[in-house]
Amino acid sequence: MSTKPIRNRRLPAEARRAQIVQAVLRVVSEHGVPSATVARIAAAAGVSEGTLYVYFSSREDMLRAALDAIFGDISDLIDSTEGLSAIERLTVTARRHSELAKTEGGGFVTPWVEFIAGGPQVGLREAVAETQNKAFEKMLSIVKQGQSDGTIRTDLDARRLTWQWYTIMWAENVSYLMGLSEYIDAGHSGYSLDLLLRDATGAPPSGA
Amino acid sequence: MSTKPIRNRRLPAEARRAQIVQAVLRVVSEHGVPSATVARIAAAAGVSEGTLYVYFSSREDMLRAALDAIFGDISDLIDSTEGLSAIERLTVTARRHSELAKTEGGGFVTPWVEFIAGGPQVGLREAVAETQNKAFEKMLSIVKQGQSDGTIRTDLDARRLTWQWYTIMWAENVSYLMGLSEYIDAGHSGYSLDLLLRDATGAPPSGA
Amino acid sequence: MSTKPIRNRRLPAEARRAQIVQAVLRVVSEHGVPSATVARIAAAAGVSEGTLYVYFSSREDMLRAALDAIFGDISDLIDSTEGLSAIERLTVTARRHSELAKTEGGGFVTPWVEFIAGGPQVGLREAVAETQNKAFEKMLSIVKQGQSDGTIRTDLDARRLTWQWYTIMWAENVSYLMGLSEYIDAGHSGYSLDLLLRDATGAPPSGA
Amino acid sequence: MSTKPIRNRRLPAEARRAQIVQAVLRVVSEHGVPSATVARIAAAAGVSEGTLYVYFSSREDMLRAALDAIFGDISDLIDSTEGLSAIERLTVTARRHSELAKTEGGGFVTPWVEFIAGGPQVGLREAVAETQNKAFEKMLSIVKQGQSDGTIRTDLDARRLTWQWYTIMWAENVSYLMGLSEYIDAGHSGYSLDLLLRDATGAPPSGA
């Protein structure tokens, strides 16, 4: 009797929350955090503004939930490389990050960068830092795994190596943020990663 | 006999402008660019909002002036290493940058990071990118000087090397931004820089 | 059980819109278009400024809606003479216009004059001209009807005659605008109209 | 010693006032009354904003002085027809008014129209009405002169005839204001004036 969109009534709470979170991510990707207004989020989610406040206590709450979703995606990306060696996991994860940043939509990378950029103004900086920390710990465990199975030099500080790895990711993000895509396209980060991993494995420098 | 401003009345135009620019930098450091409202800037400068518009045509104009002031500080920092060798200049400039980031207030580093992170969202993308480019070119000329006097390998892409150097600075900045100062304090960037410069000079890796 | 608005809450959208439009007309009558600020309109409508923007996208939008309402009233006035002869319609419409201008509030005449006088200055020039043109065409069709049924000389330019008719209305409006109601009260426009219609019908001048 | 513009110092008070009034007229012609800001007036007059307040107590005062200057120009125009017959004076004055309105700059007509349009918002409406009244009386004396020397029918109400004459001027102004220059260019007001003067002199209608 009805092909017209069924009214939004009665959706399982968890499904509705997820639907809203996805809308937040889309809006943040497209407009940035400061311009992710509740009006836009409501429109993107296909619900009224009032409904948002049934599932979230505030706009900040919605943004935080989106941040958590991003961490979930990051976790999934990292977990998807399970089975590979530590060095391979570092390489593959970095490559996928670069690819994702360059694709339309940008997967979780685009909203992630927008959160780093736009976080401070809405009191989200701490939440962003916390998410970053969790992601850091996840990569750290891979490095440590590499050290214990002997593929990564054990005389290196694992936290430092992880930090170096993130350094390259962040540099891509910052370049993206400043519109300096020239540096991303030039593949500079590939060279940096290569340099880093050679040092980590004890392989001879590429110039030798 | 007294230099303290008894009342805000009658200040030479240039002094007032400078005072306002300093206020902008303080507000940006503390609240980020998107939350650097004219009300906050006026309060920080100790003048009325109307007065801001006597000296600047718009909020964007104020922010741009602050950006220029930052570039002046960056230039001064780089210029202060004149007379040293290229490698020394890269090393010293990076060290001073780290030190500055750790001091109370953070010198120009804190507002600079905020501009990179929050600028694009408020229509300052071009201005931020331009300033970054000018700073980039300044370091690039040092790298090229090193190549021409033989202290840096000539088979390396000078722009890539400069980008790598900035990568380390940005990583410090991002760490600082997220309150991850642990990584700055640990001196990780020193190690990264060392790795980078070994590669650049053709020196053997430290582990050999 | 009570139709009086106990509180401003929950009014059907269309009713609220109409309420605001009426407030705009009142404010424009009293203060003129340039001084019809959103603050004054909100106060006159008994709603918050924010509410205005729920129903209108901008102040200009509100003013335009008020202009449309005026045209509606003009149309109604003209349409109410349907069934009469062309000459009678010109006479009766003019008389009702004069009467309206003299009543407390001034009906649509007062805001209409303010729009003509003050509209152009606030970017409403086109909207005002368009409304005037629509009103012009409405009277023009009456003149043409008079020409085709033979009650108005066909050797006269219909547009010119219509313009002359409006000229008399505008003169009343300008007099009203400048507080020179003496000239309205004296019925001068009746004499002018008589002169005009004698010329239009080919009747001998009154002095003959 | 100096070809550079001599400083504005020490000008006879009356000359400076006149200089400012001319600036006001220019600014009003170009921008309209609401946009005739003291900043613009000061710039047009080549003096500082503060100086304006040495010679005038307020912006309204400046505008009123400009209004008086316009009345002076109107008086001059009317006086320049002295020696002619009353009918000629009415005809010539109206023609010059039309011509003036169409020329670049617009003489006194442009600012005069702007004052009628923009007056209300700055509490100038009364002053505008007063000026209009003075101009009315001046034309009225010509009509009366015409009646006493027998060139204008004495059975007509002199005030009404004067009002009819102004009706035509106002209609031109209103058309100008609404951008309906088509009606000015078509020479409709010439026809109306002709009709009016035929009635005033007792001449047969043009159609006879």
Add this chain to the structure above:
DNA sequence: AATGAATGAGTATTCATTCAT
């Protein structure tokens, strides 16, 4: 007499949040 730095009240508009329905 002349200046121009400084102000504060006022402008239109946006938006997260509330709450009666």
Add this chain to the structure above:
DNA sequence: TATGAATGAATACTCATTCAT
């Protein structure tokens, strides 16, 4: 549960006016 009408505080910006120099 879901709505959307209503709000008020905040936003950047304008401008007539004052007053120490």
